[in-house]
Amino acid sequence: MTEPAVVARLTREITSDLKPGDLEDFYRDLHRHPELSFREHRTAAKLAGRLRAAGYEVTEGVARTGVVGVLANGDGPVVWLRGDMDALPVPEATGLPYTSTVDGVMHACGHDLHVTWLAAAAGMLAAARDTWSGTLVVVGQPAEEFGGGAAAMVADGVHERFPRPDVLFGQHVAPGLAGFFPHTPGLTLSASDDIDVVVHGVGGHGSRPESTVDPVVTAAYIVTRLQTVVSREVAAGEWAVLTVGRFHAGTQSNIIPAEARLSLNVRTRDTRVRERVLTAIRRVVEGECAAAGCPVPPGVTVVAGCPSTVNDPVLDDEIAAVHRELFGEHTVFDFGQVMGSEDFSLLAPAGVPYDYWYVTSTPAAVWEAAPGEEPAEKFAHVPGNHSPLFAPDPSVLVPGVRTLVSAALSRLGALRA
Ligand code: ZN
Numbered sequence: 001m002t003e004p005a006v007v008a009r010l011t012r013e014i015t016s017d018l019k020p021g022d023l024e025d026f027y028r029d030l031h032r033h034p035e036l037s038f039r040e041h042r043t044a045a046k047l048a049g050r051l052r053a054a055g056y057e058v059t060e061g062v063a064r065t066g067v068v069g070v071l072a073n074g075d076g077p078v079v080w081l082r083g084d085m086d087a088l089p090v091p092e093a094t095g096l097p098y099t100s101t102v103d104g105v106m107h108a109c110g111h112d113l114h115v116t117w118l119a120a121a122a123g124m125l126a127a128a129r130d131t132w133s134g135t136l137v138v139v140g141q142p143a144e145e146f147g148g149g150a151a152a153m154v155a156d157g158v159h160e161r162f163p164r165p166d167v168l169f170g171q172h173v174a175p176g177l178a179g180f181f182p183h184t185p186g187l188t189l190s191a192s193d194d195i196d197v198v199v200h201g202v203g204g205h206g207s208r209p210e211s212t213v214d215p216v217v218t219a220a221y222i223v224t225r226l227q228t229v230v231s232r233e234v235a236a237g238e239w240a241v242l243t244v245g246r247f248h249a250g251t252q253s254n255i256i257p258a259e260a261r262l263s264l265n266v267r268t269r270d271t272r273v274r275e276r277v278l279t280a281i282r283r284v285v286e287g288e289c290a291a292a293g294c295p296v297p298p299g300v301t302v303v304a305g306c307p308s309t310v311n312d313p314v315l316d317d318e319i320a321a322v323h324r325e326l327f328g329e330h331t332v333f334d335f336g337q338v339m340g341s342e343d344f345s346l347l348a349p350a351g352v353p354y355d356y357w358y359v360t361s362t363p364a365a366v367w368e369a370a371p372g373e374e375p376a377e378k379f380a381h382v383p384g385n386h387s388p389l390f391a392p393d394p395s396v397l398v399p400g401v402r403t404l405v406s407a408a409l410s411r412l413g414a415l416r417a
Pocket residue numbers: 109145385386
């Protein structure tokens with residue numbers, strides 16, 4: 001590693017000619033054209049174009065829509081910078097002048113910012129390649145939100161086809177007064193599992209329930225009883241969240257449908273708690289279906305899980321020190337662990353250290369207007385990720401490039417002290 005003060009000075013030098021207007025144009029264009037998981041064709045092409053223009057060797061179509069840019073620049077470590085690219089099925093309600101032009105789809109998680117930061121940082125580091133030595137790998141990941149993009153990239157040989165990382169960096173835009181850079185050493189994000197449940201009943205006429213097994217009522221009991229899994233089976237000091245996010249059954253009022261479908265999401269931090277919750281879900285679903293007399297056992301399928309994200313504490317300390325040096329002592333603090341999840345860590349081969357931090361982005365006026373005196377109260381009231389009102393302040397465009405540039409420089413061999 002290079003001294004934080006040296007990294008900060010080099011970062012300022014390298015990024016001194018960053019043009020906020022250009023960054024904003026690129027960002028607004030991405031925001032206007034959000035694309036869902038594994039459909040990030042336009043976004044990927046924009047990122048690939050920037051990387052190619054900066055001199056990277058670019059491979060597109062990794063895990064369908066992923067982009068990998070490699071800049072080999074002499075001896076030294078291999079540093080990976082990763083940004084995710086997908087948007088969400090959320091109808092935008094921000095009223096921004098650069099609001100989404102795609103019906104029902106929005107960059108509600110800020111991955112458009114991530115792509116902008118990544119493209120700009122990659123460009124700056126390439127232009128300043130005389131200041132460092134090593135190999136830079138820039139990864140535009142598809143389908144973080146849904147579909148397991150990181151796992152798909154690994155399955156598509158991202159660790160074999162490109163230089164394997166010695167270290168991996170990622171960052172995420174977050175709510176909170178714009179201009180802070182929360183860092184958490186160790187466990188920062190929870191594990192996430194999606195579970196699909198199919199209740200098989202017997203369909204029939206709404207006037208003759210006695211000739212059916214009603215899957216709507218059974219599924220309703222399942223939803224209710226699932227509320228006891230966390231409250232009655234997980235110890236008070238442990239962490240778990242169980243949400244039934246989708247309940248689909250039936251077509252009209254006078255038909256009892258033949259099946260009902262539920263989709264659940266589970267967040268945990270500890271493997272034993274995770275196993276206990278998943279076992280309980282299976283038991284509750286099977287038990288309720290047996291109690292209702294369902295003719296066929298229910299389907300319970302665990303889909304696309306991602307593990308918890310555990311930052312290397314030494315690496316996180318190092319990068320936090322660099323960010324403090326760059327933006328001021330008070331701007332870096334420990335967010336603590338959150339129940340959000342990420343598939344970022346899957347891109348790190350076993351044993352390879354990684355660091356993942358946040359860039360807060362709530363515009364000052366929105367933050368001031370939020371009810372409450374304490375930051376925690378305000379935090380609960382400002383639009384967060386996945387909200388149709390999520391609108392990061394463009395003032396974070398430049399800082400988010402500097403966080404990435406400085407992290408990379410911290411580990412790439414510095415040629416100029
Ligand atoms: Zn998200």
